[in-house]
Amino acid sequence: MGDIIAALRLELGADQVLTGAEIGTRYRGDMSGTGTTLPLALIRPRAVAEIATALRLANEAGIAMVPQGGLTGLAGGANPGAGAIALSLERWSGVEEVDAQAGTMTVRAGTPLETAQEAAASAGFLLPLDLGSRGSAQVGGNVATNAGGNRVIRYGMARALVLGLEVVLADGTVLTNLNKMLKNNAGFDLKQLFIGSEGTLGIITRIVFRLRPLPRxxxxxxxxxxxxxxxxxxxxxxxxxxxxxxxxxxxxxxxxxxxxxxxxxxxxxxxxxxxxxxxxxxxxxxxxxxxxxxxxxxxxxxxxxxxxxxxxxxxxxxxxxxxxxxxxxALDTLPHLVNFDVSLPMGRIDDFAAACRQKLLARWPAGPESHAAFFGHIGDSNLHICVSVPYRAGEGMHDVDELVYATVRDFEGSVSAEHGIGTLKRDYLGHSRSPAEIAVMRRLKAALDPRGILNPGKVI
Amino acid sequence: MGDIIAALRLELGADQVLTGAEIGTRYRGDMSGTGTTLPLALIRPRAVAEIATALRLANEAGIAMVPQGGLTGLAGGANPGAGAIALSLERWSGVEEVDAQAGTMTVRAGTPLETAQEAAASAGFLLPLDLGSRGSAQVGGNVATNAGGNRVIRYGMARALVLGLEVVLADGTVLTNLNKMLKNNAGFDLKQLFIGSEGTLGIITRIVFRLRPLPRxxxxxxxxxxxxxxxxxxxxxxxxxxxxxxxxxxxxxxxxxxxxxxxxxxxxxxxxxxxxxxxxxxxxxxxxxxxxxxxxxxxxxxxxxxxxxxxxxxxxxxxxxxxxxxxxxALDTLPHLVNFDVSLPMGRIDDFAAACRQKLLARWPAGPESHAAFFGHIGDSNLHICVSVPYRAGEGMHDVDELVYATVRDFEGSVSAEHGIGTLKRDYLGHSRSPAEIAVMRRLKAALDPRGILNPGKVI
The missing domain is CATH 3.30.70.2190 (Alpha-Beta Plaits)
Incomplete structure (x- = not known):
């Protein structure tokens, strides 16, 4: 363990590698509040070459590397396990270019979403990706988790807005394809692999977004x-x-x-x-x-x-x-609130809500302390559920999860619409994906990250 | 060789497995006209289970399997090599469902695009994918090649229209995810791997398309x-x-x-x-x-x-x-016409056209037999070029290819905008993708098709 820290300090400079009490408590995890352990070290590189070096060293040493953006995720995807190194993108920030002719912008992964939105707007364009945590969420994390948000019905998920990507692989290889062209069928579209795989296949360093006209x-x-x-x-x-x-x-x-x-x-x-x-x-x-x-x-x-x-x-x-x-x-004021982000076939969402409500009531009868609130981006098949119930001894959030996700499975829905799987929904991935699919995910993981150093334990 | 034919006949029925003179000459290849050899056998399965069986047998025997749709491709992607088995999807055809509530349709891969468009329209929806060969092109091929067409600027490539996919892998595993939900972040989005990889990673059998309202x-x-x-x-x-x-x-x-x-x-x-x-x-x-x-x-x-x-x-x-x-x-009347489908950064397309024209003229001076015509879906950065020049002894299409693709590389364009790589552009893939990217493509190919039986020699 000491070797990798020393090697990182040598290559990146001692000031870039923090350990122990130097690491702020916020780096323990994301907004789900489920991160409990400080990483072995925190590195905050200022260049793609430094990210590549860090990954190469970690890969050689077999040490886990956990990418962190704005830490606004809700699925535990950025929580470092014990013994892992957290790689924060926060210093690799900035809008590199707005290309008005191509209608694109090229942005570093650590750029806050709102900063990118503002740069697009001041060039007369709309960056359509938008979500509540825009002020602190970073675009790298948005793309790594295929973020959704409020305007998906019109512009699609983050995936639909990405034309080009630069990614660093587990072994430090830099894969650069800063494509700005809407049509490009030259070989496999590799960027699709990294969008939505939550940092388990590579670390996104640069993004080319497709911009749209500002609405009038x-x-x-x-x-x-x-x-x-x-x-x-x-x-x-x-x-x-x-x-x-x-x-x-x-x-x-x-x-x-x-x-x-x-x-x-x-x-x-x-x-x-x-x-x-x-x-x-x-x-x-x-x-x-x-x-x-x-x-x-x-x-x-x-x-x-x-x-x-x-x-x-x-x-x-x-x-x-x-x-x-x-x-x-207002719902955030409820005690031990559990938030769900699921998707369901459009025609069945109301039936799902009724079935889910009924099951919750059967277990935790109606009363001033029982709440189940349903709402969502229904045009995208995306339902959010907020549940707050009075647990009895031995009960907890896990019991609510079990009940809701089982109902999602029964209705052929998805256990994650837009928040991703992270660690929190990993046990339920099989509710929405078949064993054959999960086996292929593992094959891809083994092909791209054979030593399993990239955000291990997340998604699959 | 005889063994696999016998095994296929046994499992699929003798009438489904054609050999020698039973195979129509059209199965030699696609509309590029570059297919020269008849396949070892032609199979035309009527069910996904039959496709899975055929792939399992071919994989065990190490025999190449080349998927064929409507054979309207222009890059040689459906040309069977000598000793390969052609798997035509033409009998696995039909619209299985239009879900008006979800705004989706589920279609078998062998369905002609126009048939799918008509089924959508008669349910009051638009299937936005459209291209000149709609009458014979099949949706499976459209998705496998990430087809473009005339309305990409408004609705995106085929990829943007696909919500769910069923694919048979090289070993016969059926990967079914007939997702109808716009938002679904439950694990890696595997379908993206198969869209645009031209049948080299799996054979698409069913597609869920997102439909749009009919324009008024x-x-x-x-x-x-x-x-x-x-x-x-x-x-x-x-x-x-x-x-x-x-x-x-x-x-x-x-x-x-x-x-x-x-x-x-x-x-x-x-x-x-x-x-x-x-x-x-x-x-x-x-x-x-x-x-x-x-x-x-x-x-x-x-x-x-x-x-x-x-x-x-x-x-x-x-x-x-x-x-x-x-x-x-009218351009089709020109002798030995060479058609190009490239994309370029929006701002540079006119400069590219000028440079390309100048280079062609420098080699084949202006005259009644020299033609270079430029046109394209410029909103998508997609340029088509038609070249007809009087070759001297020893010259041919290859020389025009070399000249045009070198210019594309110089302008940081893509050697394929919408037609794919197939066999015809394989030598030029490196003009638009880096060695690191091509190495990752090979890693994916090895992970999903370790014996290399799926459409070998295409793309990479």
């Missing part, structure tokens, strides 16, 4: 719908008539009532007695005509009974109010 | 632009003001003059003395308002000098006329 209008409405079939029809219509919403966020009444009754939320856009709620956002390119089209769309939906009521945001404050309801931060 | 309006214009910077600005504006064109097809004057002067074309939308030409198509969702918005967009571009002239198609016949010019079939 944003319309936002908060609607109430009588039932789930109406929600599905409303979505279909929004896709046909508006060319697709940029957000379509559904909230079940248990979510809506709890959040809007809580003093931190401060607004209740519609009465709490409706069947379902949906926040619809449409970003368009005709500032003059779009608001009227949006209103016409909602008027038609109201007339046909797909929605029972709707309010359109008249100013930025109301937009923020609507989103604050949807963000549901 | 289509506007088409043929425009002339003074120069390439104006074209780039026009594209940027179309993306901002129209929310993106559905086709943006640029033609250089050498292309336009030859094609519109040829008797088979029968129309010349604009005079032949402009700097560049572009066919712009916009598909929208507001049948009432879109035509006027399109006209306003063109009016603004005309006023600002980005275009010098434009005609808007007033009826379906004119739409067809415009597209017939763009398709440039």
């Amino acid at each position: 209008s944003t319309s936002t409405a908060f609607c109430a719908a009588p039932d789930y079939p109406s929600i599905l029809e409303l979505l279909r219509r929004a896709e046909g008539e508006l060319g697709g919403p940029s957000a379509f966020e559904v909230m079940w009444p248990d979510f809506y009532r709890f959040v809007t009754a809580h003093p931190t939320t401060k607004s209740q856009p519609l009465p709490p007695d409706h069947g379902l709620y949906v926040l619809i956002e449409h970003q368009g390119n005709d500032a003059a005509a779009d608001p009227e089209r949006f209103e016409t769309f909602l008027g038609g939906a109201l007339e046909d009974g797909l929605i029972a009521d709707a309010v359109i945001a008249r100013n930025e404050k109301e937009v923020q109010d609507f989103w604050r309801v949807r963000e549901g931060l | 309006s289509t506007s088409t214009a043929f425009c002339a632009a003074p120069d390439y910077p104006s074209i780039l600005e026009l594209l940027r504006r179309a993306e901002g003001e129209l929310g993106g064109p559905s086709a943006f097809e640029v033609m250089w004057p050498d292309f336009y003059r030859f094609v519109t002067a040829h008797p088979t074309t029968k129309s010349q939308p604009l005079p032949p003395d402009h700097g560049l030409y572009v066919l712009i198509e916009h598909q929208g969702n507001d049948a009432a308002a879109d035509p006027e918005r399109f006209e306003t967009f063109l009016g603004g571009a005309l006023e600002d000098g980005l275009i010098a002239d434009a005609v808007i198609a007033r009826n379906e016949k004119e739409v067809q006329d415009f597209w017939r010019v763009r398709e440039g079939l």
Whole structure:
């Protein structure tokens, strides 16, 4: 162990290699709060060549290397195990280029998402990737986890936004393909392997993002719908008539009532007695005509009974109010809250929510201490669930996990929509992927990281 | 050799295994016309289990298996080598499901693209994948080659349209993940490996496509632009003001003059003395308002000098006329025509065309027998080049290849935008991918197909 530290200090410089008390406690893990151990060492390289050197040394020594970005993950993917070296990308930061002709930007992995968004915007472009932790999440982690977020329905997951990638492999080989071309079928598209594999196959160092035009209008409405079939029809219509919403966020009444009754939320856009709620956002390119089209769309939906009521945001404050309801931060005040991020076939999401709620109630009967709140990016088949129940002796989060993930399996859903597998969902990967698939994942891992040094114990 | 044929006949039934003169000459290869040898045998399975059995047997025997779809490829990717067995997917055909709630369709690999498009349309959806050979190309081949086509600028390559995949591996393992969910981060996204790897890592048997709403309006214009910077600005504006064109097809004057002067074309939308030409198509969702918005967009571009002239198609016949010019079939009449499909950084395409033209002229001076025509899906960075020159003794297509691909390398482009590598471009893969990348491709090939039986000699 001492050898690798000494070797890293020699090659990278002593100031880049921290150990023991020099390592801040935040490097123990991500926002899931499940990281418990400090790494053997923390390195914070300032160049790709340094990252390559560090990996080569770790690979030779057979020492685990755990990449860390903004540590905003929710699946334990960046938690270092005991004896592992944490490799923070935080000093390998910055926007290298915005290419206005190609409509691309090239960004270092350690760049905070919001910094990249702002650089794109100041060049007149939209970097469509967006999520709540934009201020601290880093683009390398976003791509390594194939991050989703609020606008996937319009622009796709992180994967859909990446044109080129530079990755350092376990043995220190630097794989550079900073492609800016939309069409490129020259050989296997290797970057796809590294997107969404959570740092287990290589460490992403540079990203070429495809940029989009900045939207010229944003319309936002908060609607109430009588039932789930109406929600599905409303979505279909929004896709046909508006060319697709940029957000379509559904909230079940248990979510809506709890959040809007809580003093931190401060607004209740519609009465709490409706069947379902949906926040619809449409970003368009005709500032003059779009608001009227949006209103016409909602008027038609109201007339046909797909929605029972709707309010359109008249100013930025109301937009923020609507989103604050949807963000549901009030739920964070609940004791030992368990958050789920699953996906399900579109047609079955309401049935899933009902089945899941029923099972939870059967085990932890209704009462002031029992909460299960359902909401999500339904246009992407993505449901979030917040559960807070009064555990009896010997019970814990694991029991809620077992119950919810078993229901996901029964409904042929995915145990991870956008947060990844990390360590927290590893035991449930088999609920959504077959043994044959998991065997192929292991074959790929062995092919690219034969000594198993890259983020070991994560995903598979 | 006889053993494998006997084993296949035993397992699949004798009628499914053709040899010698029973094999039609078309199974020698794809539309590149470079396939010269009949396969050892041709099998045409009717079920995934049969495909799995055939692969298991071939793998045990170490016999090459070459998947064949509609044989419309242009890179020799489906040409069987001597001693290989051709596996035609043509009997494994049909649309299994259109799921209107999920907005997906599940299709067998041997289904012609046009059949799938029609099934989607009759359920009220658009399957956005579209290309000239839609009538005979099969969806399995489309996905295996990550096909592009005319509407990539709006909907992405085949990869962007695939949500789920079933693949048979070299050893006969069936890898089924018929995912319909837009967000699914449960483990490595294995399907990405098989998309675009041209049947070298597995044989695709089923595909889940993401469907889109049918467009409600289509506007088409043929425009002339003074120069390439104006074209780039026009594209940027179309993306901002129209929310993106559905086709943006640029033609250089050498292309336009030859094609519109040829008797088979029968129309010349604009005079032949402009700097560049572009066919712009916009598909929208507001049948009432879109035509006027399109006209306003063109009016603004005309006023600002980005275009010098434009005609808007007033009826379906004119739409067809415009597209017939763009398709440039007149070029097929030229002797020993060499077609290129390359991509280049957006900002450099015109410079590339000039450099390439100059090099061709330097070697084969201008004259009635020398033609080089440039056109392409410029919004996707994709340029096509048609070259017909009078070879001297000892010269041939190879010399044109060398010249063009060397120029692509100099401009940091890709030797294949949408047609793939197959056999024809294999020698040039290193022009666009690094030795480190090609080494990783070989590692993946060895991990998934250790005996090297799947479409050997293709891509890498």
